[in-house]
Amino acid sequence: MKWGIVGNARSGKAAEAYLKKMGQLTVLLDDNNGTLSPEAVQELDSLVLSPGVPRTHLAVQKAINLELPILNEIDVAFPSLKDCRFVGITGTNGKSTTTALLGHLLRCVEPRTFIGGNLGKPLCEALTDDESPRFAVLELSSFQLETLFRLRLDVAILLNLTPDHLDRYPSAEAYYAVKRSIFKLLKPQGIRISGPFSGEGLRLPQTLLGAHNAQNACAAIQAARVLGLSNEAIQKGLDSFPGIAHRLEILGTQHGVLWINDSKATNVESTLAALSCFEKGLHLVLGGHGKGASYAPIVQASQNRVKQVYLIGEDAHTIQQAFGEKDRRVLGCRTIEVASEEIRKRAVSGDVVLLSPACASYDQFRNFEHRGNRFRELFDGI
Incomplete structure (x- = not known):
C-alpha cells in the first residue's frame, strides 16, 4: 500500500515516521516543493492530510473523486491503541487550556497519559516512541475534525461556539457543524459534555485568569470525574497546575x-x-x-x-x-x-x-x- 503524506509540518512528519516504522511505503507531498498535484495523487492508495491543507485543494479534490481514503494522522494511529481511553476536546476557544489541564489531572494519577492532537504532539509520535498510553487527551481543531472518521471517543467535550475561520468556511453555521461533528465520534457508551460546566466544591487553579478560564477548568473537572478521578485527586492536580504558555x-x-x-x-x-x-x-x-x-x-x-x-x-x-x-x-x-x-x-x-x-x-x-x-x-x- 502506498500512502501519500500531504503536508510537511509536524503531523505529516509524525505520520510518515510511524508508517515507515510499520513497513509501509510513503511519499511526502507538499505545495512548498511542488510535489502536491492531482497527477501525484493518482499513484496513491491513501492520503494522510495535514490539518492546514484544505479539502478544497485540487490534489485533495482529485483524491476525493478517486474515492481514496483520506485520513488524519490521529486516525492512522488510533487502531493501534486498543487499551487507551480517548478524550476529544473542541470549541472555538479554550481548547488548549482545557486539554492541558485535563491531561495534567490525569497524569497526576496515571503517568501514562498522552496529551496532544492540535496541542503540540501528534498521536503518531506516541507509537513511534513506543509509548503505551492509558489515556489520550486530544485537542481537536475544526480542520482535524474534517478528516476524522476512525477515532472513537470515550468522552467528547464541546466548550463553546463563536464565529471563527471564516476565511476557510463559507459561513459560521458551516464551521459550527464541523465542530459539533465531534459527537459523531463517540463510542456507543461514550459521554458527551457541553456547557454550562460545573466544578462545584473544588478550588480552581490560581494560574488561570478570567471567568472564561473558570469554565475551561470546570469542563476539565467534569471530564476527570467521568473518568473516575476522586475530588481529592482532582484538587491535588488543580493545585499543582502550572498554567499554559501564551494563554494569559x-x-x-x-x-x-x-x-x-x-x-x-x-x-x-x-x-x-x-x-x-x-x-x-x-x-x-x-x-x-x-x-x-x-x-x-x-x-x-x-x-x-x-x-x-x-x-x-x-x-x-x-x-x-x-x-x-x-x-x-x-x-x-x-x-x-x-x-x-x-x-x-x-x-x-x-x-x-x-x-x-x-x-x-x-x-x-x-x-x-x-x-x-x-x-x-x-x-x-x-
Missing part, C-alpha cells in the same frame, strides 16, 4: 507594569475574554492575519479599559478603521518590536501590557508560539 501567561512586572502574553488569542472572542479580566490601564497589542470577523466588539469592550492600542500585522488598517481614524488611543506600529518600544515610552506603574492579537500570526510569524516567544524576548530585553 503572566511574564512578570517591570517598573510596576504587568506584562501578559496571550498570543493564543487568534480570534475576536478570545481577545474579548482576555479584556474582561481587567478593568483599566490596559496597553493592548492587536493585529496579524485577520479571519474576516468584525472588530467592533473589541472597540466596544475597550472603551473604559484600554489606555492605548498598538496595531501590528497585515490587518492593522482594518482594525484602525473599526476604532475610527480619530481615536487617539490607536497607534500603528507594524511590528511587535516597534509596539514594545512604544509601550515602554507610555506605560506607567499600575498599567497592564496585554498581547492579545485577535488575529492569526502567520503574516509575520511561524505560529502563535513564535509570536508569543518573541513578545517574551522583548519583555526580557532581548
Whole structure:
C-alpha cells in the first residue's frame, strides 16, 4: 500500500515516521516543493492530510473523486491503541487550556497519559516512541475534525461556539457543524459534555485568569470525574497546575507594569475574554492575519479599559478603521518590536501590557508560539 503524506509540518512528519516504522511505503507531498498535484495523487492508495491543507485543494479534490481514503494522522494511529481511553476536546476557544489541564489531572494519577492532537504532539509520535498510553487527551481543531472518521471517543467535550475561520468556511453555521461533528465520534457508551460546566466544591487553579478560564477548568473537572478521578485527586492536580504558555501567561512586572502574553488569542472572542479580566490601564497589542470577523466588539469592550492600542500585522488598517481614524488611543506600529518600544515610552506603574492579537500570526510569524516567544524576548530585553 502506498500512502501519500500531504503536508510537511509536524503531523505529516509524525505520520510518515510511524508508517515507515510499520513497513509501509510513503511519499511526502507538499505545495512548498511542488510535489502536491492531482497527477501525484493518482499513484496513491491513501492520503494522510495535514490539518492546514484544505479539502478544497485540487490534489485533495482529485483524491476525493478517486474515492481514496483520506485520513488524519490521529486516525492512522488510533487502531493501534486498543487499551487507551480517548478524550476529544473542541470549541472555538479554550481548547488548549482545557486539554492541558485535563491531561495534567490525569497524569497526576496515571503517568501514562498522552496529551496532544492540535496541542503540540501528534498521536503518531506516541507509537513511534513506543509509548503505551492509558489515556489520550486530544485537542481537536475544526480542520482535524474534517478528516476524522476512525477515532472513537470515550468522552467528547464541546466548550463553546463563536464565529471563527471564516476565511476557510463559507459561513459560521458551516464551521459550527464541523465542530459539533465531534459527537459523531463517540463510542456507543461514550459521554458527551457541553456547557454550562460545573466544578462545584473544588478550588480552581490560581494560574488561570478570567471567568472564561473558570469554565475551561470546570469542563476539565467534569471530564476527570467521568473518568473516575476522586475530588481529592482532582484538587491535588488543580493545585499543582502550572498554567499554559501564551494563554494569559503572566511574564512578570517591570517598573510596576504587568506584562501578559496571550498570543493564543487568534480570534475576536478570545481577545474579548482576555479584556474582561481587567478593568483599566490596559496597553493592548492587536493585529496579524485577520479571519474576516468584525472588530467592533473589541472597540466596544475597550472603551473604559484600554489606555492605548498598538496595531501590528497585515490587518492593522482594518482594525484602525473599526476604532475610527480619530481615536487617539490607536497607534500603528507594524511590528511587535516597534509596539514594545512604544509601550515602554507610555506605560506607567499600575498599567497592564496585554498581547492579545485577535488575529492569526502567520503574516509575520511561524505560529502563535513564535509570536508569543518573541513578545517574551522583548519583555526580557532581548
